[in-house]
Amino acid sequence: MDGIIFDIDGTLWDSTDPVAASWNQAIRENSSLDLTIDAGTLSGLFGKTMTEIGNILFPGMPEEEKERLLTICMEQENLYLEDHPGIFYNGVIETIKKLAEKYPLFIVSNCQCGYIEVTVRSGGLESYIRDHLCFGETQVPKGQTLRMLMDRNGLKDPVYVGDTQGDADACREAGIPFIFAEYGFGDVPDAERRIRSFSDLCGMFL
Known part of the structure; x- marks a missing residue:
């Protein structure tokens, strides 16, 4: 990975x-x-x-x-x-800092331009997120946006962590593994890899 x-x-x-x-x-x-x-x-x-x-x-x-x-x-x-920032889920900030010591970290979202930057600044995560890309920039489906981010960063074997069936479908289109965040907004019944809390990623990858 x-x-x-x-x-x-x-x-x-x-x-x-x-x-x-x-x-x-x-x-x-x-x-x-x-x-x-x-x-x-x-x-x-x-x-x-x-x-x-x-x-x-x-x-x-x-x-x-x-x-x-x-x-x-x-x-x-x-x-x-x-x-008036959103509320980060338990363990997100600490886990990102730990994961960044071993892996390059990225964000891909279907949001508008500027939203990722606000999120990253709100959590003080500017130095931990290497790159990001969103629908506002690409105007294409998330699977294609994932491939674009992978191509410009030379990624061959990344994983994607998301919470909806749309995320799972995008990963299938991009040809990368999907990890389902069960605590989020969506449901992905067929997800093979799951986390119940964000900090579970430490046990999975560290």
Whole structure:
């Protein structure tokens, strides 16, 4: 194994409450929609691309207006998270620091540009995450984004840690092993490798 790649939402942290707050503010101030988003709604959407989330939350809205509102929501989200960060799961910060002593660590997410940077800064993890890539940069499915990150870092045999069936499918497309974070938002019944807490990765790889 020559690297570990992480998902963010449902794997490293839970940001559903602050993200819901930021999106609700953006929607109130920039649209006439009678819509309130809660953390439960977001937990079922995290893992999808931002385009998919926009289509689910704003069905029937003209594409140009949907794109405008989605962009505002994402920008508001990044700004809000700087002062109201998500909650890292138990053991995440300590485990990443330990794993980084032996392996190069990376992040791939279906999020917008800027979100990974906010997450990493919030945890003081800038010196431990070697590289990252997101849907906002690539505009392609996660399996392809994984391959792009692998190619530019010369990775031949990494693993990916995530929490949804979409993550598992992306790993299958990219041809790399998947480790299912059972404590996250999704369910992957057929996952062969699982962790019940993030710190389980120490026992698995150290």
